[in-house]
Amino acid sequence: MTTAYDFSATSIDGEEVSLEQFRGKPLLIVNTASQCGFTPQYEGLEKLNREYGDRGLVVLGFPCNQFGHQEPGDAEEIKNFCNLRYDVTFPMFEKIDVNGKGTHPLYEWLKSEKGSVLGSRIKWNFTKFLVGKDGQVVDRFSPTTKPENMRDAIEKVL
Template identity: 65%
Template sequence: MASVYDFKVKDIRGKEVSLEEYKGKVLLIVNTASKCGLTPQYKGLEELYKELNGQGLEVLGFPCNQFGGQEPGSEEEIGQFCELNYGVSFPMFSKIDVNGSETHPLYEYLKSEKKGVLGTKAIKWNFTKFLIDKEGRVIERFSPTTEPAKIKGAIEKLL
């Protein structure tokens, strides 16, 4: 696999989507949760998306229930929560695993391309962010506590 464009994922409605559809865009891929202390980051992610989408940024949200059961709802419930509480308009996808034996292949790739603190591959918590350039290469991995606004400069350099 040479880039994120080699992967297929299911959107929040269950439709298969090739990430090749995002070729030529800067991507911010985030594992999300609705009942997490970091859930308010949806607001910052949406602000980045609204401000920079016209310049070529796509924010891709992947709900994950692997951290403290913080994403227990169905895809429909997740979609409604994000829209009603944070006005999320960026693409959301079906719930996935980001660690363990059922890790989605996209996340296996992301983690192998950019390791975390001390060289670990494992995702530590929800709202870990991966920044992808226009060629589909993983450029940076940001910790769950990194506020979306702090990533803006790194995104703008790639646009």
């Protein structure tokens, strides 16, 4: 059986990161963008990270430029934006594709595990996947779902 922990991704600093290091911890996996109407959700995601991090939750940010070209920067620009604007401390990764031929394998799996009204496609920036301690997708949240409105679901997986 495949779990989220079976995947790896390149960090925003260019290092290969195995998600195996998060085994046994719930994950909140989000495709992000710095020039989107939902960009202020970085603040809420960071609050969740700080509030629940000591209880095991790990927020993982995956920048994506597939929706309105709202993440045009390179890794350094994205990293600086996240640090300076939102004081992001959760792991951020290199820009990836979440739809189409170049979809990152993690997102192929996430989408196959939890579809939406659009089928398996990601609708927009800040689609969120909640993964339980067993590495399985528990829930999928739309871009319009604010991070603070996910607390009940997060509490259930802690």
